[in-house]
Amino acid sequence: MAKSKTYIEDIERTLYDVRDENRPRFRSGTGLSEEIVRDISRRKQDPAWMTELRLASLAVYHETPMPAWGPDLSSLDMDRIATYVQPDAVMAGRWEDVPEEIRGAFDRLGIPEAEKESLAGVGAQYDSEVVYHSIQSSLTKQGVIYTDMETALREHEEIVREHFMKLVPPRDHKFAALHGAVWSGGSFVYVPAGVEVKIPLQSYFRLNAPGAGQFEHTLIIVEKGASLHFIDGCSAPKYNVTNLHAGCVELYVREGARLRYSTIENWSRNMMNLNTKRALVEAGGLIEWVSGSFGSRVSMLYPTSILSGEGARCEFTGVTFAGRGQHLDTGATVLHAAPRTSSVIHTRSISKDGGAAVYRSGVKIAAGAKGAKCSVNCDSLMLDDESRSDTIPVMDVREDDADVGHEAKIGRISDEAIYYLTSRGISEDEARAMIVRGFVEPIAKALPLEYAVEMNNLINLELEGARR
Amino acid sequence: MTAEKEIVYDRIPVPTWRWLGVNEVRVPAAVFRDAPIQRLVTIPAGETREMTVVCRSEAAFEFRAELGPEAELRLTRVRLSPEGTPCADKVKATLAENARLVYTAVELGGDGAADLLDVDLAGDGSRADVAAFYFADGRQRLDMNYRIRQRGKRTDATLVVQGGLSGEAEKNFRGTLDFARGAAGSAGRERETVALLSPKAVNRSAPLMLSGEAEVDGRHATSVGRLDEEKLFYLTSRGLSPADAKRLIVLAAAAPVLDRLTDGALADEIRSQIEGRLSDG
Amino acid sequence: MGENLLAVRDLRAGVEGKEILRGVSLSVGKGETHVLLGPNGSGKTTLMNVLMGHPRYEVYEGNAVFDGEDLLSLPTHERARRGLFLSFQTPEEIPGVTVENMLRTARQAATGKKVGIAAFRKEMAAALEILKMDGDWAGRYLNVGFSGGEKKRTEILQLLTLKPKLALLDETDSGLDVDAVRVVSNGVSAFRTAENACLIITHNAHILSSLSVDGVHVLLDGRIVKSGGAELVEEIGARGYARFLQAEG
Numbered sequence: 002m003a004k005s006k007t008y009i010e011d012i013e014r015t016l017y018d019v020r021d022e023n024r025p026r027f028r029s030g031t032g033l034s035e036e037i038v039r040d041i042s043r044r045k046q047d048p049a050w051m052t053e054l055r056l057a058s059l060a061v062y063h064e065t066p067m068p069a070w071g072p073d074l075s076s077l078d079m080d081r082i083a084t085y086v087q088p089d090a091v092m093a094g095r096w097e098d099v100p101e102e103i104r105g106a107f108d109r110l111g112i113p114e115a116e117k118e119s120l121a122g123v124g125a126q127y128d129s130e131v132v133y134h135s136i137q138s139s140l141t142k143q144g145v146i147y148t149d150m151e152t153a154l155r156e157h158e159e160i161v162r163e164h165f166m167k168l169v170p171p172r173d174h175k176f177a178a179l180h181g182a183v184w185s186g187g188s189f190v191y192v193p194a195g196v197e198v199k200i201p202l203q204s205y206f207r208l209n210a211p212g213a214g215q216f217e218h219t220l221i222i223v224e225k226g227a228s229l230h231f232i233d234g235c236s237a238p239k240y241n242v243t244n245l246h247a248g249c250v251e252l253y254v255r256e257g258a259r260l261r262y263s264t265i266e267n268w269s270r271n272m273m274n275l276n277t278k279r280a281l282v283e284a285g286g287l288i289e290w291v292s293g294s295f296g297s298r299v300s301m302l303y304p305t306s307i308l309s310g311e312g313a314r315c316e317f318t319g320v321t322f323a324g325r326g327q328h329l330d331t332g333a334t335v336l337h338a339a340p341r342t343s344s345v346i347h348t349r350s351i352s353k354d355g356g357a358a359v360y361r362s363g364v365k366i367a368a369g370a371k372g373a374k375c376s377v378n379c380d381s382l383m384l385d386d387e388s389r390s391d392t393i394p395v396m397d398v399r400e401d402d403a404d405v406g407h408e409a410k411i412g413r414i415s416d417e418a419i420y421y422l423t424s425r426g427i428s429e430d431e432a433r434a435m436i437v438r439g440f441v442e443p444i445a446k447a448l449p450l451e452y453a454v455e456m457n458n459l460i461n462l463e464l465e466g467a468r469r
Numbered sequence: 470m471t472a473e474k475e476i477v478y479d480r481i482p483v484p485t486w487r488w489l490g491v492n493e494v495r496v497p498a499a500v501f502r503d504a505p506i507q508r509l510v511t512i513p514a515g516e517t518r519e520m521t522v523v524c525r526s527e528a529a530f531e532f533r534a535e536l537g538p539e540a541e542l543r544l545t546r547v548r549l550s551p552e553g554t555p556c557a558d559k560v561k562a563t564l565a566e567n568a569r570l571v572y573t574a575v576e577l578g579g580d581g582a583a584d585l586l587d588v589d590l591a592g593d594g595s596r597a598d599v600a601a602f603y604f605a606d607g608r609q610r611l612d613m614n615y616r617i618r619q620r621g622k623r624t625d626a627t628l629v630v631q632g633g634l635s636g637e638a639e640k641n642f643r644g645t646l647d648f649a650r651g652a653a654g655s656a657g658r659e660r661e662t663v664a665l666l667s668p669k670a671v672n673r674s675a676p677l678m679l680s681g682e683a684e685v686d687g688r689h690a691t692s693v694g695r696l697d698e699e700k701l702f703y704l705t706s707r708g709l710s711p712a713d714a715k716r717l718i719v720l721a722a723a724a725p726v727l728d729r730l731t732d733g734a735l736a737d738e739i740r741s742q743i744e745g746r747l748s749d750g
Numbered sequence: 751m752g753e754n755l756l757a758v759r760d761l762r763a764g765v766e767g768k769e770i771l772r773g774v775s776l777s778v779g780k781g782e783t784h785v786l787l788g789p790n791g792s793g794k795t796t797l798m799n800v801l802m803g804h805p806r807y808e809v810y811e812g813n814a815v816f817d818g819e820d821l822l823s824l825p826t827h828e829r830a831r832r833g834l835f836l837s838f839q840t841p842e843e844i845p846g847v848t849v850e851n852m853l854r855t856a857r858q859a860a861t862g863k864k865v866g867i868a869a870f871r872k873e874m875a876a877a878l879e880i881l882k883m884d885g886d887w888a889g890r891y892l893n894v895g896f897s898g899g900e901k902k903r904t905e906i907l908q909l910l911t912l913k914p915k916l917a918l919l920d921e922t923d924s925g926l927d928v929d930a931v932r933v934v935s936n937g938v939s940a941f942r943t944a945e946n947a948c949l950i951i952t953h954n955a956h957i958l959s960s961l962s963v964d965g966v967h968v969l970l971d972g973r974i975v976k977s978g979g980a981e982l983v984e985e986i987g988a989r990g991y992a993r994f995l996q997a998e999g
Contacts, residue, residue: 361485363488386683394691395486396673398663407689412686420805423825425856426831426860
């Protein structure tokens with residue numbers, strides 16, 4: 002029999018590809034200059050320190066070179082990206098008050114429906130501004146704050162100032178600097194000590210304007226012994242011009258607190274997704290990252306966990322699916338900076354149709370992190386030989402009383418496995434689909450239910466029958 | 470030697486974050502005061518050669534091998550340079566159809582030592598079997614960059630590296646299995662086991678696996694940490710002192726590599742040097 | 751002899767142009783149990799894989815009729831759907847796919863009907879009971895991390911659940927201890943009815959003691975050199991294949 006190649010149909014995108022007719026109230030000029038940054042700051046009525054932070058970040062941006070590694074970013078031309086697009090809407094607390102064309106976009110994505118059924122709070126950002134925000138009153142009574150960043154900056158300025166871009170300083174890399182200069186929108190969550198938020202909060206980000214950038218900032222603080230599950234989802238319709246997403250997520254997990262941060266990124270294929278996410282975990286705390294990367298043309302996404310207190314833990318679960326024209330460079334970094342910290346990284350990647358999936362990680366066990374443990378497991382499945390799959394892990398261990406293990410595999414669906422399943426009466430196409438679903442199963446299990454279902458729908462497993 | 474000038478000797482095949490410090494291999498410029506010692510070996514079709522290179526002094530050494538169809542090269546490279554002498558070795562091998570490289574490396578010496586291995590499995594059915602053992606202590610710095618490029622169909626690569634780090638030794642190991650498009654039916658295995666014997670030792674491991682071909686089977690595994698407690702306990706329960714037990718375990722890790730050496734006297738010399746240095750530590 | 755279920759005629763087959771089966775003829779009737787004997791490398795597993803349609807094997811000549819239909823032109827899954835089953839010597843591990851999920855999918859594929867989870871579980875529970883397997887089993891990933899014995903029992907679980915017409919059992923009992931062999935042979939006995947049949951490769955006389963054997967075939971170097979009754983099993987158990995080797999030579 003000729004070696005059969007697996008063909009898996011592209012992720013179903015039509016849902017996301019609907020462009021909305023909303024005409025922005027304001028769209029910044031393209032490119033990046035001090036005038037543009039000052040203008041954004043003025044329109045957003047920033048406090049003075051924020052204006053300074055923006056301008057300082059802009060200076061860093063100009064002097065920082067592009068990354069010397071990873072995917073090719075040469076098609077990104079900042080002179081053609083509009084950094085700030087204000088939708089024609091004011092923020093609403095009821096969906097009825099959101100302008101119809103914008104609400105339609107979120108309706109099609111099922112957000113208001115999900116809110117009714119399974120969420121304790123929802124934020125929805127459209128282009129550069131948050132257009133909807135709500136939270137269950139029972140949580141408000143317990144002191145939980147969930148709002149958009151602009152409101153947080155007005156109403157909780159001191160907390161924001163103390164934490165904003167402290168975990169991800171603008172000097173971190175070029176796109177962190179860019180973010181600092183032009184950030185807009187995003188979510189702010191504060192969970193007071195001991196409060197358990199049992200139902201997830203979700204923010205949804207949609208970039209509708211062509212040739213624009215989205216630079217939302219998410220800041221979450223989970224105080225001692227508190228817990229939270231936060232979900233973010235992203236999408237955009239497809240345009241022929243490059244869009245840019247350079248968001249920033251800063252998570253503070255205090256002593257004994259738990260935070261689960263789930264993301265499904267399904268940007269359209271004209272998107273450059275250069276997002277930065279970082280968590281600081283104190284003693285006995287736990288950060289759980291669940292990350293699905295399906296969309297965008299180029300992604301560079303490596304959530305970082307800094308385990309700063311004794312016994313702090315990190316669990317990272319990720320799945321990446323790179324199809325035609327996609328270069329998805331994803332992974333994680335973990336810094337073990339205290340004794341008995343532990344981390345588990347578990348990833349699956351699939352590449353097909355010329356797509357490139359890269360797993361990249363950095364694990365550092367600092368001297369003195371006695372009893373630290375790290376276990377990494379990353380498997381890649383290649384569905385044809387036009388595609389690429391690379392694994393680039395680095396481990397830096399400076400403590401002898403530590404245990405670091407790493408395992409990786411690259412391969413394809415074995416003919417023997419197909420034969421075994423077909424010998425039970427399952428057709429070859431079904432057998433392939435089963436094996437691929439089985440491959441991502443450990444990740445699907447970690448996703449919030451609605452996303453697991455969405456992933457199954459997203460990975461529309463249409464297989465071409467192999468013929469003798 | 471820290472004050473001395475360093476030069477970038479080689480790079481990792483695909484760069485990553487700078488802060489991890491693995492993108493480049495650096496060696497003290499002193500190594501290149503004299504021109505490198507160069508050797509080119511061509512092994513005709515169907516023939517087998519066995520070669521052992523032992524390096525005991527400051528030097529740069531470049532070895533190139535071209536293996537014809539069905540040819541076999543059994544190359545052993547041992548570095549026993551006294552402490553404080555920087556050195557840099559480069560071994561490059563190109564293999565034609567069904568050729569086989571059996572490469573054994575032992576790294577005990579040098580300070581600021583760089584060790585490159587670049588294998589090109591160009592021919593269909595060519596194979597590389599690479600085993601290395603290292604031990605570094607004191608303020609030794611060891612830098613290894615092993616790369617096996619699998620280009621032919623049905624090639625096979627095994628890369629097994631074991632070692633121990635004591636004192637304030639610092640070691641980088643980059644091991645790359647690179648499956649080129651068209652290398653259908655190829656398999657690659659990489660395994661690195663590092664025993665850390667001191668809280669001040671620094672280990673960096675970068676086991677890369679790159680693939681442009683779906684029909685391959687690539688696997689790697691890395692394990693870094695303390696000696697296995699169960700093993701230590703077992704040995705001490707039989708009356709060995711913890712120091713003796715440690716020595717025994719590290720020597721046991723060296724055994725599969727030393728067993729590949731045909732020169733018994735050289736193997737003994739290596740063994741006794743490891744034993745001696747483990748007792749000092 | 752029952753009505754023919756499988757009739758193999760002059761089958762020549764191999765791998766990558768290398769002939770392994772050099773003209774095999776064999777019939778198995780409904781309600782019968784046949785045993786295939788032969789030393790290692792004689793082609794027993796090859797015969798089973800050729801019948802099941804392993805993609806690596808090539809058929810050069812001959813034919814096989816299964817339940818009145820030409821078997822060799824069908825893809826593997828169609829052979830399975832028509833009632834052929836192979837218990838693998840070393841079953842594949844399929845991560846992420848549970849035993850239950852696979853079996854239910856297979857059943858639905860064979861019948862073309864949706865199979866309800868509850869009814870299916872009940873049915874599986876009966877099979878699990880016969881095989882002395884606990885209920886969690888069905889939720890485990892197919893063969894992943896199973897011991898040799900667990901894999902063999904999982905194969906028999908599939909046999910009992912899928913209820914094929916003809917079961918090809920390739921050393922289903924090898925590597926098992928006495929108790930496990932008993933469990934497996936109980937499973938096979940539970941499967942057998944007047945309507946179905948078995949073709950068994952085994953080195954173990956024990957598994958045959960609980961089944962009545964209708965035919966024994968000795969495969970040597972790709973040919974069936976002797977067919978007979980149950981007495982052949984004992985003879986070979988006592989004296990090996992020497993007699994047949996001489997006859998060949």
